[in-house]
Amino acid sequence: MKLFFKPGTQLLLLCCLIFTVFPVKAQSHNNPNIILIYTDDLGYGDISIYGGDIPTPHIDELGENGLKFSNAYATAATCTPSRYSMLTGEYAWRKKGTGVAPGDATSLILPGRTTLPGVLQQAGYKTAVIGKWHLGLGKEAPINWNEEIKPGPLEIGFDYAYLLPATGDRVPTVFLENHRVVNLDPEDPITVSYRKNLNNNPTGNNNPEQLKMMYSHGHDQSITNGISRIGYMNGGEKARWKDEDIADVLVNKSEAFIEENKEHPFFLYLATHDIHVPRVPHKRFAGVTGKGPRGDVIVQLDYTVGAIQKKLRELNLEENTIIIFTSDNGPVLDDGYVDGAAERLGEHNPFGNFRGGKYSAFEAGTRVPLLVQWKGRITAGSESTALMSQVDFLRSFAALTNQKVPKNKAIDSQDHWQALIGKTAQGRKSLVQEAIRNVLSYVEGDYKYIAPNPGPAMVPWDVNIETGFSDKPQLYNLKNDPGETNNLASEMPKKVEEMKTALTQIENQ
Ligand code: NG6
């Protein structure tokens, strides 16, 4: 047979044919699966490998098999800005309206942005977000919860989404699968308002007798499953979640996604509801710690991590999967429900040695656990003091998967892949932390500078947490004084000036 192609082309065609008939197995060490387990409000000291007094054997195993960081940060002391920065590679304070989002907020990350899942999707990964979103959904307010809701995660790089739209304590208290509310009965449509009660429905405030867990501050509006929330909701009765089942639902969806993609590189962003309020463990975990619901949901979180590990083991994927475990912000005890979190702590100290907590400019607001497991690749039981920020996941994973991210995109993200897998102890040189009210701090080397601001000394609602705010500049030596008790600003004015200038430069980038 006469060939119509030049000799070189024949070889190319032959290769194409071979690859079509015998596809190269997708799973290889160059494109390991990535599972990012992103917990909610879990403090530096909340897990036993970081000194917590609650048993977390499965979470600890990630560190025992892999790498434990002591200097890792969320970019912000609340959820929405931390998630925004992690997924976009840009500090959230650069964009207005990225504080804690109401449950009816529209999408904060719009199509066309460079995103962490987008980069991995471009690298050929199947990408999923399962769990808490809290980055807004849809284009225009008010969102119609009875139709397709977009844009959302599927428009910014995720192939699959199974979501709590905002938080467990905000309406609507329903799951979304891709663009739609799960189990929605068209005869019982959902309406949501963050301003006024709808249809004279019971509320926590008017009908406390209907509550199985009492609110302590805020959270006195619509009731689902005997728990009042932030915001008003009408309808969608069959679609409403049962808080006791949320962890199991997220585990099941995650297992299914892993199973479906066992032969294909995947990225799973598993954003747990635990350990955010309302803390309502499944009955398997209720009472197990003797430290009240906050302790019990930590054990439930540990179960979640164990279930993921088990699934990977079952599918023989452990060696080809990186698991990253971290938290979106620091701990809080009473965050709006009477659940005994403060009273029943015992020896457990969620804050580690740090001052402040969720919402705060002090370290406990943003210094979080970070564990990375990659069996066979990361030395088991290793520890790192590298300065790490979640904003760097984007460029670090781009580096791992050989993706180019233009310089003018994801501008705050740096490639620290080598530090993330423990090949170097050198992480970032500096980073910016964001507390509530957009108050910024700057960490460089051993020092931390908190910009002066007029805010109150305590978080102005009943969480009993110091903000770290002061109208005077603050400078702390984190190495000698991790508890931020000794303000060195007046002793070291030159250092203050240097830090202030460096922060201003980053702000103006
Ligand atoms: C606060 C809520 C708190 C929690 C937080 C967001 C009140 C009084 N407090 O406004 O309960 O929902 O927002 O938490 O409403 S985060 O982890 O999602 O940032």
Ligand code: CA
């Ligand atoms: Ca949070």
